[in-house]
Amino acid sequence: MSDLSIDTSNLTKNFGSFTAVSNLTLSFRGTKCVGFLGPNGAGKTTTLKMLTGMVHPSSGSARINGIDVQAEKKQALYPCGVLIESPEIYPALTPREALSYIAELHGIPASETPGRIRSVLDQVRMTDWVDKRTGKFSKGMKQRVNIAASLMSDPDILILDEPSTGLDPRGMAEVRTIILELKKQQKLIFMSSHLLGEVADFCDEVAMIDQGRLLIYDTIESVVQRVSGQGAAVEIDLASSDLTGVQEKIQTIPGVDRVEHVDARTFLIRFSGGLPMQQRLLEQLVAAHIGIISYKPSSGMARLEDAYLNLIKGGY
Ligand SMILES: Nc1ncnc2c1ncn2[C@@H]1O[C@H](COP(=O)(O)OP(=O)(O)OP(=O)(O)O)[C@@H](O)[C@H]1O
Ligand SMILES: [Mg+2]
Incomplete structure (x- = not known):
């Protein structure tokens, strides 16, 4: 799976006269976990949305495994699991029902769906809750179902926007454990976060942006050596x-x-x-x-x- 890649080339998004993301050029290759850091409003979510075809760039391009996201969205996103702005799961649905719907969207054959649901719920440790209504779940449990949904297609590439934000310390720890497990499965993970501890703990590299501009992209060790005053x-x-x-x-x-x-x-x-x-x-x-x-x-x-x-x- 070392041919995995995410590239952006001069990726730019203007909202009216405001530039949210400005000429962002990034290139990730292989299996690793890249943290995406920046203050509120830096342009992280907008970048991830352009990468996943949810927002059209004003200029520049994004490619996944070399395939242009705008030109061939479906094909480009085929190897990707995406979690951006954790969607609210309809409260009357159980994880089995919600994930069956996701399976249909992905075109997963009906015969494979139960096995996939078992596998993803096992990965997020929610097997015992498969037939309970999600309306009663804690925020952390809902987020684990959201992560399970992003794993339904067995993706090699994961694009996650603040996967543990808003969770209590236990919820955060659970999400961290899940991502660490995913990391061991030879995936390319690009993950925004405000939690420097989680980025330092399990990201190999970090890209930092501010006001839509890339400040640095390097291994964590090199970033620390190049920039840390201490x-x-x-x-x-x-x-x-x-x-x-x-x-x-x-x-x-x-x-x-x-x-x-x-x-x-x-x-x-x-x-x-x-x-x-x-x-x-x-x-x-x-x-x-x-x-x-x-x-x-x-x-x-x-x-x-x-x-x-x-x-x-x-x-x-
Ligand atoms: N649809 C939109 N219309 C106008 N402005 C927008 C829109 N989406 C985002 N913005 C603006 O673009 C900038 C970047 O927003 P973005 O959500 O990408 O930041 P972020 O880095 O994800 O921030 P946070 O850490 O708070 O999630 C912000 O100033 C935001 O207000
Ligand atoms: Mg954001």
Whole structure:
């Protein structure tokens, strides 16, 4: 499935004199998860709608697996599962009924429909609810049915607009687990989100936009390295509060940029050189016999948040 691709070329959408998306050129290849970040009104949903033929671009084009979405919408979207602005499921319908309707829309043969419904409800852990009316479901359960609907055609490409927004922490965690499972199935996932934690946790790459313009598209690690004002850091705790000479000792380790005191027995060590350096740093700290009792890398989310805020200045 490594021939999967999503491309946009100078994709632009004007609403009257207002430009919501401006000359957006992006290209994703292969199986991976790309996070789509940007403040409210940045143009994420509009971009995803153009990618999925729900909105016509003012200029530019979108292609899925090389097929132009505007020119050959049905064929282009054939490999895609789409979840944009979570539709309200008619409350009197059960998941089985709602998904049967989706199956019909996709032209899935009637003989295959029950098996597909079982499979997608299993993936979103809703098997026990197949014949219950969705009107009584929690927001999280409804969203899981929406995700199941996007999976009915067994898509290789998933285009998701804020799949866990509006859910409580448990609902968010459930949706995250589902997407992580989907990621393991060799799909190309393009997903907008405001949750930097979820993007840092399972996206391989990130595209950030603001005011309709692409700010950066790269791997999360590169975005953080290129943009974060802080760079990578680890926090260490030491057994003893006698810290004579310790700060200097750490400072001399090659790759260490700065050593800061956090409290009596805790230091924050800022370093460059990515994961290889993080590994060397731990080895060197142990070899330095400074009485290290814990070693905690700064979270991916904190570093991505730092990069995001640096890039999207004035957006708040
Ligand atoms: N149909 C429309 N008519 C006029 N303006 C629109 C329309 N759809 C979107 N916009 C405007 O385009 C801009 C981008 O909207 P969009 O929904 O794509 O942003 P977003 O990045 O998805 O934001 P959010 O994070 O809040 O979901 C906004 O200023 C929005 O008001
Ligand atoms: Mg949106």
